[in-house]
Amino acid sequence: STTTLKTSDHLRHVESMSTLPSGAGPISRLNAVILGESLASEEDHLVFPSEAFSMQAHVPSPQKYLETYARSIEDPAGFWSEMASGFFWKERWGPQVYAENLDIRKGKINIEWFKGGITNLCYNCLDRIIESGDGDKIAIFWEGNEPGFDGTLTYKQLLARVCQLANWLKDVGVRKGDAVVIYLPMLMELPISMLACSRIGAVHSVVFAGFSAESLAQRIMDCKPKVVITCNAVRRGSKIIYLKDIVDAALAESARNGNPLDVCLTYENESAMKRESTKWQEGRDIWWQDVVPKHPTTCAVEWVDAEDPLFLLYTSGSTGKPKGVLHTTGGYMVYTATTFKYAFDYKPSDVYWCTADCGWITGHSYVTYGPLLNGATAVVFEGAPNYPDAGRCWDIVDKFKVSIFYTAPTLVRSLMREGDQYVTRYSRKSLRVLGSVGEPINPSAWRWYFNVVGESRCPISDTWWQTETGGFMITPLPGAWPQKPGSATFPFFGVQPVIVDEKGAEIEGECSGYLCVKSSWPSAFRTLYGDHERYEATYFSAFPGYYFTGDGCTRDKDGYYWLTGRVDDVINVSGHRIGTAEVESALVSHPQCAEAAVVGVEHEVKGQGIYAFVTLVESVLYSEDLRRSLILTVRNQIGAFAAPDKIHWAPGLPKTRSGKIMRRILRKIASRQLDELGDTSTLADPSVVDELIKLVDC
Ligand code: WTA
Numbered sequence: 001s002t003t004t005l006k007t008s009d010h011l012r013h014v015e016s017m018s019t020l021p022s023g024a025g026p027i028s029r030l031n032a033v034i035l036g037e038s039l040a041s042e043e044d045h046l047v048f049p050s051e052a053f054s055m056q057a058h059v060p061s062p063q064k065y066l067e068t069y070a071r072s073i074e075d076p077a078g079f080w081s082e083m084a085s086g087f088f089w090k091e092r093w094g095p096q097v098y099a100e101n102l103d104i105r106k107g108k109i110n111i112e113w114f115k116g117g118i119t120n121l122c123y124n125c126l127d128r129i130i131e132s133g134d135g136d137k138i139a140i141f142w143e144g145n146e147p148g149f150d151g152t153l154t155y156k157q158l159l160a161r162v163c164q165l166a167n168w169l170k171d172v173g174v175r176k177g178d179a180v181v182i183y184l185p186m187l188m189e190l191p192i193s194m195l196a197c198s199r200i201g202a203v204h205s206v207v208f209a210g211f212s213a214e215s216l217a218q219r220i221m222d223c224k225p226k227v228v229i230t231c232n233a234v235r236r237g238s239k240i241i242y243l244k245d246i247v248d249a250a251l252a253e254s255a256r257n258g259n260p261l262d263v264c265l266t267y268e269n270e271s272a273m274k275r276e277s278t279k280w281q282e283g284r285d286i287w288w289q290d291v292v293p294k295h296p297t298t299c300a301v302e303w304v305d306a307e308d309p310l311f312l313l314y315t316s317g318s319t320g321k322p323k324g325v326l327h328t329t330g331g332y333m334v335y336t337a338t339t340f341k342y343a344f345d346y347k348p349s350d351v352y353w354c355t356a357d358c359g360w361i362t363g364h365s366y367v368t369y370g371p372l373l374n375g376a377t378a379v380v381f382e383g384a385p386n387y388p389d390a391g392r393c394w395d396i397v398d399k400f401k402v403s404i405f406y407t408a409p410t411l412v413r414s415l416m417r418e419g420d421q422y423v424t425r426y427s428r429k430s431l432r433v434l435g436s437v438g439e440p441i442n443p444s445a446w447r448w449y450f451n452v453v454g455e456s457r458c459p460i461s462d463t464w465w466q467t468e469t470g471g472f473m474i475t476p477l478p479g480a481w482p483q484k485p486g487s488a489t490f491p492f493f494g495v496q497p498v499i500v501d502e503k504g505a506e507i508e509g510e511c512s513g514y515l516c517v518k519s520s521w522p523s524a525f526r527t528l529y530g531d532h533e534r535y536e537a538t539y540f541s542a543f544p545g546y547y548f549t550g551d552g553c554t555r556d557k558d559g560y561y562w563l564t565g566r567v568d569d570v571i572n573v574s575g576h577r578i579g580t581a582e583v584e585s586a587l588v589s590h591p592q593c594a595e596a597a598v599v600g601v602e603h604e605v606k607g608q609g610i611y612a613f614v615t616l617v618e619s620v621l622y623s624e625d626l627r628r629s630l631i632l633t634v635r636n637q638i639g640a641f642a643a644p645d646k647i648h649w650a651p652g653l654p655k656t657r658s659g660k661i662m663r664r665i666l667r668k669i670a671s672r673q674l675d676e677l678g679d680t681s682t683l684a685d686p687s688v689v690d691e692l693i694k695l696v697d698c
Pocket of ligand 1: 362436
């Protein structure tokens with residue numbers, strides 16, 4: 001296996017390091033690895049890139065990385081100005097490239113990049129690429145749920161479609177700064193809708209089409225869009241999901257709460273459902289196909305300030321209410337494009353496929369914006385990766401000659417379980433770089449991905465980042481340095497991760513603690529929509545002076561970063577972020593549930609599963625029917641992806657005398673570490689723990 005070290009590769013690295021700058025901050029330990037000081041250690045399992053790969057890479061050596069990184073930290077303004085000058089700016093930004101205050105003790109948290117710069121993201125994604133002569137290059141290869149059902153759009157065609165929708169949006173009164181909610185599956189119309197909004201300066205808020213009516217309504221009521229864009233139905237695998245019904249219910253709920261909506265643009269997704277069978281509200285609902293194609297295929301750009309809002313994306317936090325993460329235009333543009341180029345070693349001849357849905361941040365930054373800003377050809381896939389069988393991904397890879405494939409560990413693990421034959425049946429010879437995102441990738445899944453899928457020739461970019469960060473923060477740069485399976489390796493240019501202890505003191509060298517970031521980067525989120533105080537309280541108060549990520553992290557003796565998972569009340573199920581409080585509030589909305597406590601528990605495929613302890617109202621007995629109905633309540637309130645894997649009947653919950661639920665104990669019970677419960681004497685009623693243990697397999 002290639003996870004063993006090749007001496008020749010090693011020597012080459014040592015040679016390339018001979019003129020290394022010293023003291024490049026936390027990553028200077030990388031030198032030691034390269035110089036061979038730590039190679040003896042078995043558990044490091046260094047995986048070196050091939051010489052051929054490194055030679056053609058944007059960042060061919062650790063040395064080149066260290067130089068560029070050092071420059072990006074010493075002179076962020078100069079570094080990012082240079083990156084930004086590759087884009088079209090109607091007017092250049094002001095003399096101050098960025099302004100920041102990340103220290104709550106010094107006043108209001110504030111981050112600005114390229115302020116005063118006038119640009120447009122859609123223009124940079126499409127018009128700029130067309131003007132450079134690549135208008136006939138394919139922007140999107142679309143693959144439908146059914147094999148053989150596909151389509152393509154060149155950059156010119158995509159621009160024409162975007163302009164038609166942009167013109168329609170303007171026609172119905174959408175103006176700069178207005179919100180538009182997009183609730184669509186992975187049709188081409190999803191990126192088209194995002195781009196049309198950005199063209200006219202409207203703020204899109206994409207809601208993942210797996211969210212329930214209740215969740216959609218909550219988001220609509222928070223951002224009060226002028227228009228909702230959806231489709232009537234979609235096929236996913238062998239199932240049909242009636243999206244328009246969900247939207248109808250959400251709009252009804254929103255209207256009941258005093259927020260009626262005037263316009264619902266509905267795409268007729270004929271392959272799933274004919275328009276005749278779709279429920280319709282005259283006056284409000286409009287078929288996309290009836291109006292959009294009638295509009296002109298050119299549309300003047302709305303020039304916006306770099307700091308004008310681009311989109312809102314709701315994400316889970318530690319309270320029940322989702323947070324509207326707000327990203328602005330200029331810094332987001334520069335950062336997503338730059339990270340895409342370097343972290344995937346992107347070249348114009350690549351065909352890129354990210355399996356994420358545009359309903360999540362990964363789909364925003366690395367399905368739509370990052371690739372288009374680089375003039376890339378990207379695959380957009382509507383279906384399910386295991387339909388019609390577990391070989392579908394590799395079928396698509398061969399079909400479009402995908403060279404960069406980016407997915408989540410949960411998919412890797414589930415395909416790994418199906419067996420190698422689904423992979424090896426396909427050639428995959430086009431693959432050159434693999435990517436991973438959403439949760440820590442365990443070393444065994446990493447190895448399978450590397451050895452079987454990538455035939456040991458494709459570096460793996462394990463990209464650590466968040467909805468809040470907008471783009472990659474800690475990520476390998478393929479070809480630059482040896483990898484360690486399961487480590488996201490080193491920070492991207494301009495990013496200064498720090499690990500702090502409980503008291504917020506920075507810890508140097510080899511250590512574990514809370515992952516924070518010192519100083520801003522261009523695509524940092526600027527606020528939580530309508531709640532700057534919550535923004536400051538959630539992210540900047542725990543460890544004053546830093547942005548707190550919510551993740552735990554270890555830095556090993558070689559300076560490699562290892563993400564160890566969330567340290568707050570957020571769980572990560574199949575790479576989807578779910579707040580335990582959201583699931584709890586869904587459960588207690590069930591008339592027979594008095595109280596609920598949800599914890600994450602290790603899950604072989606999903607990474608984490610949802611484990612719910614429920615206390616029932618007086619005199620109700622737990623039953624199989626009740627279990628099902630509790631799960632159904634969560635599906636209805638949040639979405640199927642948040643359904644608990646296990647319901648544990650809890651006549652009482654372990655609480656401190658002040659009434660705080662002791663989740664530490666619940667986590668141990670959930671993971672069946674019953675002999676590691678620790679001290680239970682501080683509980684108001686220690687006997688509830690014995691009760692819970694008795695009901696473990698109930
Ligand atoms: C987790 C997804 C380990 C992490 C882009 C983070 C990861 C949360 C990785 C953000 C990774 C994401 N290794 N953990 N490569 N990528 N995470 O906002 O806990 O949906 O805080 O953004 O996912 O999830 P979000």
